[in-house]
Amino acid sequence: MIDERYSAPYKDKKLVQAIASRLNMFQERPMRFMEVCGTHTMSIFRHGIRSILPSNVELVSGPGCPVCVTSQADIDAMIGLAGQPGVIVATFGDLLRVPGTKGSLASAKARGARVEIVYSPADALKIACANPDHDVVFLGIGFETTVPAVAAALLEARSRSIRNFFVFSSHKTMPRALHALLADPELRIDGLLCPGHVSTIIGAKAYEPLAETKNVPCVIAGFEPADILQGIYMLAKQVYEGRHGVENCYSRAVTWHGNERAIKVMERAFEPCDAVWRGLGKIDSSGLAISPTLSMHDASKHFGMWSQTTVTPDPRGCLCGEVIKGKKRPPECPLFSRACTPTSPVGPCMVSSEGSCAAYFRYSTPCRQEIAEQQIP
Amino acid sequence: MKSKYVLMDHGSGGLATQELVQEVFLSRLANPFLCRLEDSAVLEPLKGQLAFTTDSYVVDPPFFPGGNIGSLAVHGTINDLAMQGAEPAALSLGLILEEGLPMEDLHKIATSLAEASKNAEVPIVAADTKVVPRGKADRIFINTSGVGCVPKGVKLGSDLVAGGDAVIVSGTIGDHGVTIMASREGLGLETSIKSDTAPLHKMVYELLKRFGSAIKCFRDPTRGGLATVIHEIASASQTEITLYEEAIPVRPQVQSVCDLLGLDPLYLANEGKLVAVVAGDAARNVVEAMRDDPLGMDAAIIGKVNPVNGPGRGRAILETTIGGKRMLEPLTGEPLPRIC
Numbered sequence: 001m002i003d004e005r006y007s008a009p010y011k012d013k014k015l016v017q018a019i020a021s022r023l024n025m026f027q028e029r030p031m032r033f034m035e036v037c038g039t040h041t042m043s044i045f046r047h048g049i050r051s052i053l054p055s056n057v058e059l060v061s062g063p064g065c066p067v068c069v070t071s072q073a074d075i076d077a078m079i080g081l082a083g084q085p086g087v088i089v090a091t092f093g094d095l096l097r098v099p100g101t102k103g104s105l106a107s108a109k110a111r112g113a114r115v116e117i118v119y120s121p122a123d124a125l126k127i128a129c130a131n132p133d134h135d136v137v138f139l140g141i142g143f144e145t146t147v148p149a150v151a152a153a154l155l156e157a158r159s160r161s162i163r164n165f166f167v168f169s170s171h172k173t174m175p176r177a178l179h180a181l182l183a184d185p186e187l188r189i190d191g192l193l194c195p196g197h198v199s200t201i202i203g204a205k206a207y208e209p210l211a212e213t214k215n216v217p218c219v220i221a222g223f224e225p226a227d228i229l230q231g232i233y234m235l236a237k238q239v240y241e242g243r244h245g246v247e248n249c250y251s252r253a254v255t256w257h258g259n260e261r262a263i264k265v266m267e268r269a270f271e272p273c274d275a276v277w278r279g280l281g282k283i284d285s286s287g288l289a290i291s292p293t294l295s296m297h298d299a300s301k302h303f304g305m306w307s308q309t310t311v312t313p314d315p316r317g318c319l320c321g322e323v324i325k326g327k328k329r330p331p332e333c334p335l336f337s338r339a340c341t342p343t344s345p346v347g348p349c350m351v352s353s354e355g356s357c358a359a360y361f362r363y364s365t366p367c368r369q370e371i372a373e374q375q376i377p
Numbered sequence: 378m379k380s381k382y383v384l385m386d387h388g389s390g391g392l393a394t395q396e397l398v399q400e401v402f403l404s405r406l407a408n409p410f411l412c413r414l415e416d417s418a419v420l421e422p423l424k425g426q427l428a429f430t431t432d433s434y435v436v437d438p439p440f441f442p443g444g445n446i447g448s449l450a451v452h453g454t455i456n457d458l459a460m461q462g463a464e465p466a467a468l469s470l471g472l473i474l475e476e477g478l479p480m481e482d483l484h485k486i487a488t489s490l491a492e493a494s495k496n497a498e499v500p501i502v503a504a505d506t507k508v509v510p511r512g513k514a515d516r517i518f519i520n521t522s523g524v525g526c527v528p529k530g531v532k533l534g535s536d537l538v539a540g541g542d543a544v545i546v547s548g549t550i551g552d553h554g555v556t557i558m559a560s561r562e563g564l565g566l567e568t569s570i571k572s573d574t575a576p577l578h579k580m581v582y583e584l585l586k587r588f589g590s591a592i593k594c595f596r597d598p599t600r601g602g603l604a605t606v607i608h609e610i611a612s613a614s615q616t617e618i619t620l621y622e623e624a625i626p627v628r629p630q631v632q633s634v635c636d637l638l639g640l641d642p643l644y645l646a647n648e649g650k651l652v653a654v655v656a657g658d659a660a661r662n663v664v665e666a667m668r669d670d671p672l673g674m675d676a677a678i679i680g681k682v683n684p685v686n687g688p689g690r691g692r693a694i695l696e697t698t699i700g701g702k703r704m705l706e707p708l709t710g711e712p713l714p715r716i717c
Binding site for chain 1: 623629639641695696697698699700701702703704706709
């Protein structure tokens with residue numbers, strides 16, 4: 001049973017507004033923070049957090065939406081799998097409507113491909129057991145948050161000899177991508193609001209090299225309004241005091257060392273590989289390939305598919321790449337809310353429930369014009 | 378021996394069909410119109426304008442805490458009539474059964490249809506059953522149509538909504554959506570929440586009798602949820618509506634499931650709740666009157682209609698629990714397919 005009492009205090013209006021008013025102490029200079037995680041982006045929009053921030057604090061959305069950073073080549077490969085005879089594709093629901101170069105999983109499903117929505121990789125394993133005459137491929141996207149569960153499913157498949165279970169791994173790891181992102185001289189970021197979920201696995205320590213080498217304040221925050229405001233406050237305080245360290249304001253879930261058991265499971269099933277990120281390009285050792293000891297469950301080997309390293313261009317006019325890097329805001333994209341809407345998305349940032357274009361569209365586009373929440377009277 | 382499952386034969390129109398109709402339906406739904414077994418029911422003239430609606434029900438799973446597809450099919454169509462201020466007079470029932478549906482399930486659903494119709498005092502006067510081969514439908518689909526009459530003097534519509542009006546919801550939102558979500562296989566969610574499926578016509582009748590033209594419109598926030606309905610009202614009336622998130626009743630369990638799955642209760646389906654826009658000075662009394670009805674005991678004023686000209690017309694704004702503001706957009710995409 002889930003208990004609301006756990007999260008309710010972090011939605012308290014007085015608490016949130018008290019933190020917001022303390023932010024006013026740091027009004028001397030403009031500050032630009034990136035919320036790395038897609039769940040942060042959605043929470044910020046849903047609660048109208050931008051509308052209560054002082055005007056000198058700007059938030060930009062980062063590359064933390066797994067669907068959004070998956071390369072077009074990988075999306076195409078996944079859709080291609082869905083059309084093959086004897087194959088059942090098991091996927092998280094977010095991927096269903098992501099447009100490939102030709103069609104989407106949803107359109108493949110409509111034409112008769114077997115595509116099953118699952119809530120965990122363990123469910124995909126169950127489907128494999130129930131359909132021994134089919135090859136069941138789980139589409140593995142996501143960061144360190146979801147990888148341990150996929151790793152556990154792979155290890156179980158091996159130990160139980162479930163030979164018709166495969167994973168197509170497009171998994172990615174966060175710290176290296178952040179390094180690559182911050183190496184971009186055009187990107188002006190005063191601090192990173194680090195992802196809460198990913199950090200429960202990798203621990204706060206994972207951001208230390210980033211804070212040190214890039215001189216950027218890093219604060220790990222949870223997802224309720226008070227968590228996010230406190231994270232922003234701690235970032236602003238670091239900037240104000242000229243510091244750049246790693247701080248954790250989500251200690252009820254995140255430790256310094258992370259979840260070492262989950263990391264071990266991950267390391268048993270996966271090994272680092274180079275990966276192409278939409279918007280960021282190829283980043284060394286930022287992806288996870290299935291370990292050779294589990295190659296019998298590796299869909300890319302079994303089906304002879306492309307690996308993670310193929311670079312394909314984004315759809316014409318689509319600025320998802322720039323949006324993921326925090327360089328452009330969704331309304332600056334010429335396709336936004338015109339050719340690209342949640343009902344007929346062009347780029348992945350519009351289709352994913354955690355994508356920043358979807359967030360902008362859903363929560364802040366009256367009359368489809370660029371209106372930030374601040375301008376609501 | 379009687380079949381334990383629905384067979385193709387049951388839809389043939391022959392003897393098996395007659396037996397099925399008699400044993401499953403007529404034994405429960407009996408009324409003078411239906412029992413004639415003629416090609417159509419002939420009703421007495423209605424006193425007022427005729428309201429006529431139809432809705433199909435494909436909910437997955439067909440059984441869920443708080444009801445099943447049968448009660449839902451009766452309540453949903455009654456509510457569609459009631460939202461126009463109509464007093465429901467009669468329903469029709471069309472069933473599409475998948476070959477292999479357990480007969481026990483069909484009996485349960487028929488019992489539920491009959492109880493819902495009896496409790497609501499709206500008879501099912503015409504019915505039809507078809508069976509399709511296994512795999513060509515998913516267990517059971519139901520269509521109900523309904524007729525009712527709008528009493529003289531009753532005038533409702535989003536176009537009557539104006540600045541100064543208040544927005545009221547008759548109870549907690551998201552119960553049905555979360556119940557269906559949690560009932561689906563594979564989620565492993567255990568909750569104590571049940572669907573709110575219920576007929577609202579008696580509440581509507583009482584409210585119209587007491588408050589008359591102070592009530593501008595009723596809407597039932599089914600698919601698309603509260604947010605979509607509010608947006609539609611703002612859009613149709615060319616007003617600006619502000620909702621206060623703090624005032625919107627949401628059960629803590631519903632909120633928890635939403636937090637866990639990344640859903641927004643404002644976009645979840647309800648099957649026994651209504652939204653009323655009423656004249657501002659009548660709002661408190663309307664809420665009190667709703668609370669006298671067990672179906673409205675959590676009724677609350679949740680927002681207001683702002684008088685606007687120019688920009689801002691046709692939009693809805695949510696003031697969030699933390700005091701932030703954001704736009705309230707209609708539902709896009711499909712968060713939960715086959716919810717009703």
